[in-house]
Amino acid sequence: xxxxxxxxxxxxxxxxxxxxxxxxxxxxxxxxxxxxxxxxxxxxxxxxxxxxxxxxxxxxxxxxxxxxxxxxxxxxxxxxxxxxxxxxxxxxxxxxxxxxxxxxxxxxxxxxxxxxxxxxxxxxxxxxxxxxxxxxxxxxxxxxxxxxxxxxxxxxxxxxxxxxxxxxxxxxxxxxxxxxxxxxxxxxxxxxxxxxxxxxxxxxxxxxxxxxxxxxxxxxxxxxxxxxxxxxxxxxxxxxxxxxxxxxxxxxxxxxxxxxxxxxxxxxxxxxxxxxxxxxxxx
Numbered sequence: 561x562x563x564x565x566x567x568x569x570x571x572x573x574x575x576x577x578x579x580x581x582x583x584x585x586x587x588x589x590x591x592x593x594x595x596x597x598x599x600x601x602x603x604x605x606x607x608x609x610x611x612x613x614x615x616x617x618x619x620x621x622x623x624x625x626x627x628x629x630x631x632x633x634x635x636x637x638x639x640x641x642x643x644x645x646x647x648x649x650x651x652x653x654x655x656x657x658x659x660x661x662x663x664x665x666x667x668x669x670x671x672x673x674x675x676x677x678x679x680x681x682x683x684x685x686x687x688x689x690x691x692x693x694x695x696x697x698x699x700x701x702x703x704x705x706x707x708x709x710x711x712x713x714x715x716x717x718x719x720x721x722x723x724x725x726x727x728x729x730x731x732x733x734x735x736x737x738x739x740x741x742x743x744x745x746x747x748x749x750x751x752x753x754x755x756x757x758x759x760x761x762x763x764x765x766x767x768x769x770x771x772x773x774x775x776x777x778x779x780x781x782x783x784x785x786x787x788x789x790x791x792x793x794x795x796x797x798x799x800x801x802x803x804x805x806x807x808x809x810x811x812x813x814x815x816x817x818x819x820x821x822x823x824x825x826x827x828x829x830x831x832x833x834x835x836x837x838x839x840x841x842x843x
Contacts, residue, residue: 588701589723589743592662592678607623625642635664651697675713694826737771742768764795773785802840811840
């Protein structure tokens with residue numbers, strides 16, 4: 561009964577909070593490579609604050625509902641549904657973000673060695689024309705993307721290669737953005753200090769093709785132009801702490817900083833800092 565009340569409270573927290581974010585500092589490929597922290601089901605609600613680079617003046621507030629369904633030691637389904645608010649010099653928008661689903665399957669698990677494959681998608685459940693503002697101010701990216709990952713873990717270390725296949729062009733009336741695909745290399749290390757689980761990850765993300773938008777030099781037409789330098793490379797440093805509060809739930813803290821940032825920010829994903837806190841219930 562207490563589990564039901566806690567779950568209800570998490571849903572209320574999600575629905576009552578208008579400060580949220582659909583977008584991390586990548587287009588979604590960072591969703592692959594996460595190692596399960598338990599073999600139990602989990603449900604959590606989190607809040608995050610993100611700040612864009614000074615030239616853009618964007619501030620992003622984020623609340624998200626996340627669910628991990630562990631069907632066995634080998635199989636896990638991860639779902640994340642955010643609600644986001646973006647504000648900047650041109651105005652502000654808020655709304656539901658893009659739904660992320662990732663299936664993780666262990667194909668080898670022996671002693672301290674583990675090999676997992678991940679496949680999933682990021683679905684365009686968000687609106688992209690709110691406030692008549694450009695893509696950078698929207699809660700979602702406007703495309704139904706495919707996610708792929710391969711993770712090898714040994715002892716406390718893990719390495720992931722990932723790929724995000726961007727499918728289609730956003731219906732945002734100002735930009736009509738079409739992004740290039742993203743490739744990911746993620747290296748992580750985790751340890752335990754007392755009862756607290758600590759981990760850090762380096763994420764290197766390369767956009768493989770220049771993105772394109774409507775050609776503003778030809779108003780009223782459907783002509784598109786590539787954005788020079790938008791096939792960019794970025795490196796992020798991510799730190800996480802999982803602090804047990806009681807037997808069934810824990811506090812998750814996260815901070816992310818760019819070590820090498822993106823200069824072209826038409827999609828609104830560039831961050832100068834991201835901070836997050838969330839409550840997770842294991843069932």
